[in-house]
Structures are given as structure tokens and as C-alpha cells.
Amino acid sequence: MVMRAISRWAVLVLFAAGTAMAAEERAINLDVYQSALLAASGHPNELNRWHGIWNYDNGRQDEARKYFQRAAEYGDKLSQHFLALMYWNGGGVDRDPVQAYVWADLAAERGNSPDLIRVREHIWHELTPAQQAKSLEIGQSYYDRYGDQVAQRRTNTEIRRFARTQTGSRVGLLTSPLEVNAGRPDLWAGGGRSSYGPLKSTGTEFYADSRARPTEYWQAEDLSLGALMKQIGAGKVKVGDVNVVRDRPSGPEGK
Numbered sequence: 001m002v003m004r005a006i007s008r009w010a011v012l013v014l015f016a017a018g019t020a021m022a023a024e025e026r027a028i029n030l031d032v033y034q035s036a037l038l039a040a041s042g043h044p045n046e047l048n049r050w051h052g053i054w055n056y057d058n059g060r061q062d063e064a065r066k067y068f069q070r071a072a073e074y075g076d077k078l079s080q081h082f083l084a085l086m087y088w089n090g091g092g093v094d095r096d097p098v099q100a101y102v103w104a105d106l107a108a109e110r111g112n113s114p115d116l117i118r119v120r121e122h123i124w125h126e127l128t129p130a131q132q133a134k135s136l137e138i139g140q141s142y143y144d145r146y147g148d149q150v151a152q153r154r155t156n157t158e159i160r161r162f163a164r165t166q167t168g169s170r171v172g173l174l175t176s177p178l179e180v181n182a183g184r185p186d187l188w189a190g191g192g193r194s195s196y197g198p199l200k201s202t203g204t205e206f207y208a209d210s211r212a213r214p215t216e217y218w219q220a221e222d223l224s225l226g227a228l229m230k231q232i233g234a235g236k237v238k239v240g241d242v243n244v245v246r247d248r249p250s251g252p253e254g255k
Contacts, residue, residue, distance in 0.1 A: 101124055
């Protein structure tokens with residue numbers, strides 16, 4: 001999907017600095033933002049993630065945090081990783097290593113991303129014993145709200161609702177061509193061309209299994225996140241090899 005291609009490009013730049021960038025260095029412009037929102041239709045985790053990226057990119061870090069947190073309620077691991085970085089680096093929020101660890105633990109919850117696990121383990125080893133104890137104390141309450149067991153259910157409900165909006169035959173043929181418009185036409189009435197034309201998608205692409213079926217959607221999200229993490233180097237947290245603490249309890253409090 002176009003959205004995933006844009007997302008990789010945008011966040012590469014977005015978290016290259018600890019603070020919001022100047023206008024001329026922004027990761028995304030309005031056209032890209034509008035296109036991303038339209039491509040993310042029916043997927044609240046993606047919509048809130050893009051609102052977060054847009055606000056962070058425009059210097060509204062507190063608004064960005066709120067949107068990333070809403071995306072996190074829908075099991076968005078990239079947004080949970082962004083929150084970990086914000087709290088670890090103090091990017092637009094008061095630096096809070098305990099919350100940074102809890103969000104990093106949530107982001108690495110599925111255990112299938114070595115990069116996210118390295119971030120989590122790095123943060124854990126940087127915490128004081130008191131901070132480690134505090135993170136274990138509050139961890140379960142975060143999992144009760146943002147863990148996959150509850151968060152993915154919210155997204156799955158919205159994905160099924162999105163799937164029901166498709167048109168076509170009763171045996172599943174998507175016959176209607178779709179055009180998702182980014183908000184600007186290719187050609188202005190005066191004859192000049194816009195810098196960004198309409199984003200077009202066929203029904204088969206827009207309602208692909210990776211967009212309209214929960215199981216396939218989460219598989220695609222994990223693949224996309226894995227590729228993205230390799231490109232962005234797991235954010236600004238510098239980490240080495242994974243060194244798992246053996247005496248730390250497994251589960252919501254840590255792995």
C-alpha cells in the first residue's frame with residue numbers, strides 16, 4: 001500500500017532529531033499527510049499514528065503524544081515505540097525513564113522484532129533499581145489498556161467494519177474502480193499542474209486481505225514494522241547486543 005511506503009520515508013526523518021524540525025526540513029507535507037489519512041481509512045491505529053506524526057513534525061509534541069497514545073490503544077506497536085523514545089529522550093514531554101521502559105516493553109510485546117527488544121533491554125539496564133521496581137509495579141495497568149489482548153480486538157472490530165464498506169458482487173468480485181483523492185487535482189483549471197496528484201487505488205488493492213482481514217492485517221503490519229525498524233535503526237536509543245535479564249519475570253512486566 002502507498003501508506004506503508006510513505007510511512008517508512010516519513011518516520012526516517014521524523015525521529016532523526018530530538019525536537020520538531022524546521023518547516024523546510026519537515027518529514028511530510030500536507031499532500032502526503034492527506035494521502036496517508038485516506039489510505040489509512042478504516043484503521044484507527046494508522047489514522048492516529050499519522051495524526052501523531054503530523055503534529056510532532058509541526059512542533060506540537062504534546063498533541064503528538066496524545067495521538068500516539070490513542071494509536072497505542074489499537075495495538076499500534078510503532079506508536080508505542082515512538083512514545084518510548086519521547087519519554088526516554090524527553091522529546092516534547094518530561095523525561096520519564098520508567099514510562100519509557102513500559103512503552104518499550106509494550107512495543108516489543110510480540111517478541112518478533114529484535115530491534116524493539118534491544119531498545120527495551122537497553123532501557124531496562126539504564127534504569128536504577130527503584131525505577132525498575134516502579135516499572136514492574138505500573139506495567140500491568142498499561143497492559144490492561146494497551147496490550148495486544150485488548151488493543152487488537154478494538155482494531156479488529158474496525159477492520160471488519162471497514163471490510164463491510166466494499167462494493168462488488170455477492171461472490172466477492174470487486175468491480176467498482178476506486179479513486180482516493182489527495183485533495184488536489186492533477187490539473188488546475190488554469191492549466192497548471194499540482195505538485196501532488198490524486199492517490200488512486202483499485203478495489204482489490206484498497207480491500208486487500210492485508211487491509212480487510214484481521215489476521216492478514218497484523219501479519220502485514222509486523223512485516224512492515226520489521227522492515228521499518230531496520231531502516232530507522234530503532235530510533236535514537238543506541239543499543240548493543242540483547243542481554244536478557246534472566247531473573248526478571250516474564251509477561252506484562254517484562255520479558
